[in-house]
Amino acid sequence: MAEQASGTETPSYKSREEVPERYRWDLSDLFESDEAFATALDKARSLVDEYAGWRDRALGSGEGLLAYLRFDDDATLSLQRLGNYAGRRADEDTRKSRYQDLNARVTTLMAQVSAAGSWFEPGVQAIDGATLEGWYRDVPGLDLYRLAIDRVRALAPHTLAPEQEALLAQAGVLMEQPGLAFTMLNDADLTFADATDAGGEGHAVTHGSFVPLETLPDRVLRESAYHSVYGAYRSVRNTCASLLASQMRHLAFFSHARHYASSLEASLTPTEVPVEVYGNLIDSVHRNLEPLHRYMALRGRVLGLDQMRYWDVYVPIVKVPERHFTFEEACDLMLRALAPLGEKYLSVVRRALSERWIDVYETPGKMSGAYSADGHGMRPLILLNFQGTLEDVFTLVHEMGHSMQTWLSNEAQPPRYAEYPMFVAEVASTTNECLLIHYLLDHAQDDAERAYLVNRFCEMFRTTLYRQTMFAEFERDANAACDAGEGVSADALCERYRALNDLYYGDAIASDDEIAHEWARIPHFYYDYYVYVYATSFAAAAALSDRMLREGEPAVRDYLGFLAGGCSKTPIELLRGAGVDMADGSAVDAALATFSTLVDELDRML
Secondary structure: OOOOOOOOOOOOOOOHHHOOHHHOOOOOOOOOOHHHHHHHHHHHOOHHHHHHHOOOOOOOOHHHHHHHHHHHHHHHHHHHHHHHHHHHHHHHOOOOHHHHHHHHHHHHHHHHHHHHOOOHHHHHHHOOHHHHHHHHHHOOOHHHHHHHHHHHHHOHHHOOOHHHHHHHHHHHHHHHHHHHHHHHHHHHHOOOOOEEOOOOOEEOOOOOOHHHHHOOOOHHHHHHHHHHHHHHHHHOHHHHHHHHHHHHHHHHHHHHHOOOOOHHHHHHHHHOOOHHHHHHHHHHHHHOHHHHHHHHHHHHHHHOOOOEOHHHOOOOOOOOOOOOOOHHHHHHHHHHHOHHHOHHHHHHHHHHHHOOOEEOOOOOOOOOOOEEEOOOOOOOEEEOOOOOOHHHHHHHHHHHHHHHHHHHHHHHOOHHHOOOOHHHOOHHHHHHHHHHHHHHHHOOOOHHHHHHHHHHHHHHHHHHHHHHHHHHHHHHHHHHHHHOOOOOOHHHHHHHHHHHHHHHHHHHEOOOOOHHHHHHHOHHHHOOOOOHHHHHHHHHHHHHHHHHHHHOHHHHHHHHHHHOOOOOOOHHHHHHHHOOOOOOOHHHHHHHHHHHHHHHHHHHHO
16 A cells, blocks of 8 residues: 555454453443443333323324424434443443343333334324324424324325234334344354464454455465355354244235235335335346456456456455554544545544544454444444454445444434435445545555555445345345245255356356355345345445545535435435435446446556
């Protein structure tokens, strides 16, 4: 990279207590102690009776409706705070049963509250439209909730009678169980054998170290790490298949109960995203698989391989040493890369760093991966498992994008409209990644470094737009098979997943039985059709970052307005306001045209 490596290794900690405080998130903004949390949890149990008690008071007048909605806002914030604290404590060490139990108690309470308030949606849908208009006119403050009420009323065809809604709400806690069980298996129980390098030396394989090991030049080590991870998932394939089948059957049950044509429609309709957008994404990627096939063939040629294997997918094909970053260096690079977003944005990022929004390092039992957790009226919190690679810098920038969207939305919107819709949830994070890669390309010192970064940009397209679309296609088709009563056994899932890998990567990579088990390690399949937004968001982010770098302040103003928009408009409208239209597949086609150009440039340079 442009700066010289510091030579400092990422610290390794045997316990959470060894990690210096500045690298651990500060949860005191939520609760000062476990005791304070327990007191608040006990108090919150009264919400079940309070929600039930509003049933006869909320829908008889405009004043009653407004009072209930304000009560619901406050109660929701209280539950979010409880859930955030319990969830973060549970993720610090998934082996500690105390916090897993507390997290389960909050989840159960939320389901009970949801059941107690399940009368509201069918009740609002039953109110005469003229009566509602009169209430909006006569009750100051009620009009603030018009959009939220309109959204509830739009779902009337999929809303059941109050007693049935209460039953579904009580069953809602069951929806959490497949994902929770997978998390326990994946993060608390599953371990990987050490990998062995060409010299016979062992290397620890963890969720956090696996991909970094796959980027190393030692092919023997890469293959050994690959077999370590996928061999472990192969050994629990039937358990993973049972958990994923349970998830899919839950989705099918709830979608049928609400009279949706499919679980996909049930997931997208409440988010105001047309189902066609999902299909358009997959169709656009299928139209543009040829550049990916060219890219993978190029990788094989440059690596000097007669046949690529899946343990060759992540290794850089440009021989420029990748810098090791300390966390402080990563933060400094982030601030410079995000400078085009302006001082208001950067000032909050600096607060995040100084006020300990981030839990930085991997420790035994810690939740794998990375995320940004949020809630209205509280600081966002970021979980990392920082290893010091450039990939970790991108992860930091990515999660900070989530946190900044949360912060700006909370600042600009009332609680009812602060939570941004799922469809735009990955745009801010991926835009930050695009700004970082553009910054690195602009500051490349020579052609070799530029080639390295162009390769990195190609990898962003491969891993985000192509790979996440492949996940989305697998999720859609596996759910459809489950819904149709077809097989969702481990063999059936492996066969489906392997066929998709063959389709997306083509002949450049030799297929094998172990990659067929990759579905078993993807936690997002328990998130209810979430993965597709990574791909659509990348297409949007590519357009938005290009526009801001090209046009400057007017484009930045539109983009910050989008970040502050929460759910005050439909997601398609929010993105149009920022300057990109995601209603059809054209944005995806345009993004993949850029990828094709990058592949051509990389081919020329190499």
